[in-house]
Amino acid sequence: MRRIYLLVVLVFSQFAPQLKAAAPAQEVHAAEESFGTPEILHHISDDFGLHIGPFSIPLPVMLYFPGQGWDVFSSSELHHVDAQGLVHGKYAYHHGKLTVPVLDAAGQPKLDAEGHVEVEAQEARLINLGGKAVFYNFSVTKNVFGMLLSVLLLLLLFMASAKAYGRRTGQAPKGLQSLLEPLILFVRDDVVKPSIGEKHYRRFMPLMLTIFFFIWINNLLGLVPFLGGLNVTGNIAITFALAAVVLVVQLAVANKNFWGHIFWFPGVPVPVKLLLLIIEFVGLLTKPFSLMIRLFANISAGHIIIMSIIGITFAFESVVGHTVGVVTSLFTVAMLILELLVAAIQAYIFTLLGSLMLGAAVEEHDHSHEHAH
């Protein structure tokens, strides 16, 4: 599998310049056939509407302006630009990004020297760059839709299976129940129990099971073709929230021993204690940060590679016709198989490392100097 992966990367890196070169040529006669970096990034990012095959399903756009209130409209309106070049009478919409533009005297969006729209207010993000005013985007976007779909699926799957346990007490598991039980047991016996320890693992089981299955099912939904190109776990906001939940739980359950190891490391001289204080404090934050980045990067990378391989077809069409499509399709299938594996592995890793964080927080050891943290 690694060999195929390497081959794909090799092929892609060889043809990348052509891809760029070919893109403008395509734009001339068929704009919808172009498929390059902007399209890939568009797929990776969140989107206001949902595109399932040829169908475009509008989703509600819900924006909250601090001090002004809500603005709610359908995402189908985003494609209707009025005479002033505005969407819904207020917004500029470019490359899937909605902003409130600065308007000139004629009431049209003002452009800066480079021809970009000058922004007055933009979507609120965790780090707000440029000191611009913000609005909060509470729209049911593609990712919110995908996430709610996964929530619904998880509720259906596990509540049905829980019912089966009540109905079939004392009997062997059957059907859905027997499909999910080994996975639940895997999470319990091979991930959570060894990481947290026999004594404390029980109370963290619901959280870790939810995290594992949430990530896994969203990773899998992202691989289903024609499902709107969902990329929930490949979105940094999702992984940020997941990692934040783990961090908050860790800080909430952390015992004296854990805090002692962070702020006043036992068994070392005072200067080392001070040094370790800094290291441990940073470590406290880097662990959830790495959780966030790892999941986001792995899933996004998988999507980018698959999209890039598909992109090769478009880049080569004018050169060698449709035959390239056969090869790239085979590559795509190989990548999808690899991504199926990655989907499970990333869910496993997130759950494992999250469990280790919680395990460290509740660990009780008297022989503390034997361990190096």
Next chain:
Amino acid sequence: MDLLNPSIGLVVWMTISFLVLLFVLRKFAWKPILTALHERESGIEKALQSAKEAELRMAQLTADNEALLMEARKERDQLLKEARAAKDAIVQEAKEQAKEQAAQLLAQARETIKNEQARVVTDLRNQVAQFSVEIAERILKEKLEEGGQHHKVVEQALNEMSLN
């Protein structure tokens, strides 16, 4: 870059949805499932334990039975031995008794024979005496009748006697 900068709206959506999912699943899925799994596991463990105990008890029982059997066998052997000894003793006694009886009978027979012999001897003696007397009578009679012929008479008489 927006790709690496989480949107607050999505974070809020995600956090709320995830927490709702977590609490609903915890109450209606994980708790019943984990409890059922735990119960099943402890049930299996208990069953295995009791099976092991039963096996142990079975082994104990078998050992007891064996010991009992052994004891019974030993007892039987003992009884047989005793019986054989008793039989031997009885046979011995019977033999001795028989011998004794035979000896007694023999002794009686011997005594009888002895007595008979004595009686016969006495009888004979009496008869000899009688014959002697008769012979003497005859000699005396002959002597008395023919005078010199007595020697012949005695001889004749003795011959007759030896024929008896």
